[in-house]
Amino acid sequence: MTTTTPVVLIAEELAPSVLEVLGGDVEIRHVDGADRAALLPALAEASAVLIRSATQIDAEALAAAPLLKVVARAGIGLDNVDVPAATERGVLVVNAPTSNIVSAAEHAVALLLAAARHIPAADASLREGKWARSKFTGVEVTEKTVGVVGLGRIGVLVAQRLAAFGVTLIAYDPYIQPGRAAQLGVRLVSLDELLREADFITIHLPKTPETLGLIGAEQLAATKRGVIIVNAARGGLVDEAALAEALQSGQVGAAGIDVYAKEPCTDSPLFGLPNVVVTPHLGASTTEAQDKAGTAVARSVRLALQGEFVPDA
Ligand code: NAD
Ligand code: MLT
Numbered sequence: 001m002t003t004t005t006p007v008v009l010i011a012e013e014l015a016p017s018v019l020e021v022l023g024g025d026v027e028i029r030h031v032d033g034a035d036r037a038a039l040l041p042a043l044a045e046a047s048a049v050l051i052r053s054a055t056q057i058d059a060e061a062l063a064a065a066p067l068l069k070v071v072a073r074a075g076i077g078l079d080n081v082d083v084p085a086a087t088e089r090g091v092l093v094v095n096a097p098t099s100n101i102v103s104a105a106e107h108a109v110a111l112l113l114a115a116a117r118h119i120p121a122a123d124a125s126l127r128e129g130k131w132a133r134s135k136f137t138g139v140e141v142t143e144k145t146v147g148v149v150g151l152g153r154i155g156v157l158v159a160q161r162l163a164a165f166g167v168t169l170i171a172y173d174p175y176i177q178p179g180r181a182a183q184l185g186v187r188l189v190s191l192d193e194l195l196r197e198a199d200f201i202t203i204h205l206p207k208t209p210e211t212l213g214l215i216g217a218e219q220l221a222a223t224k225r226g227v228i229i230v231n232a233a234r235g236g237l238v239d240e241a242a243l244a245e246a247l248q249s250g251q252v253g254a255a256g257i258d259v260y261a262k263e264p265c266t267d268s269p270l271f272g273l274p275n276v277v278v279t280p281h282l283g284a285s286t287t288e289a290q291d292k293a294g295t296a297v298a299r300s301v302r303l304a305l306q307g308e309f310v311p312d313a
Helices: 017-022 036-045 059-063 083-088 101-116 119-127 153-163 178-183 191-197 217-221 240-249 287-305
Strands: 007-010 027-030 046-051 070-073 092-095 145-149 168-172 186-188 200-203 227-231 252-257 276-278
Touching: 007 036, 017 287, 036 046, 036 059, 046 287, 059 083, 070 287, 083 092, 092 287, 101 119, 101 153, 101 200, 101 227, 101 252, 101 276, 101 287, 145 153, 145 191, 153 168, 168 191, 178 186, 217 240, 240 252
Parallel strands: 007 027, 007 046, 046 070, 070 092, 145 168, 145 200, 168 186, 200 227, 227 252, 252 276
Antiparallel strands: none
């Protein structure tokens, strides 16, 4: 059945503000974007599809969507969208690159502190009726060296927040001007130097062919023994199996992990280890971030469907 009212397909859970901004002159449909068997037929009549990180809009999905005008990613990472294939088909891809950066940065800092002080393990132990104080001796952050891998929007916010703890900040990011880093009080170093010098490493890279597996067994072996590693960027940037081994051997002291090579992820070698704090891709999961991301991309979808110019969100 064809329809003159544009169909907007919402493929993941988004903030209520999305519906308010989209308005009444579109037909809203919902689908579970992670369920391919449901997603592909649902795309057949869609003029727009709104997603977060769980929906793959690849060449196959685009081919199933002949009416599609716009793919809207309510968040930052576009690694789940085949942007070149969309562009080839004349489909606009929009995201909300600043909507959740504060939330993601706060989550990375929370993981770092939770890992340094064993907070989830101590919480679980006390709930089991154990008063185990010496088992959960942690480390201070103050006067330590923090290595930021990827000094972009989120990496900068993390560095600024950790600066308040009185740390030395170093970063590896070959695309950043040294002057910009110096303004932030961050010394730019090579990846090798960062691995050698950092007591804490926090990763804020995009997922690209260049960054995938950037921190593997060899890099983990080159870190200071007992280093604490946080990855709230993308799964696969740190090799999960190598990290699990390094945590078991004590080469890595603790880790805070929000993202996984394959998501959803309910089974990982990391989940059985006591010195790991894990969350299910929650970096952007705050009321504020979801509201900002939803509002921004819903505005872009409206403009795209009206054939108007879509400015950066
Ligand atoms: P950004 O583009 O602002 O920053 C990324 C930085 O990485 C840039 O400064 C870039 O120069 C640098 N970089 C790129 N390739 C590099 C390489 N090979 N080596 C070293 N540095 C490199 O991105 P952002 O907004 O800061 O987001 C960072 C990551 O966080 C992205 O992967 C994004 O998808 C992810 N993210 C996760 C969540 C979450 O829920 N966990 C939320 C928001 C964003
Ligand atoms: C993002 O890239 O914005 C994050 O993965 C957050 C999300 O969309 O859930």
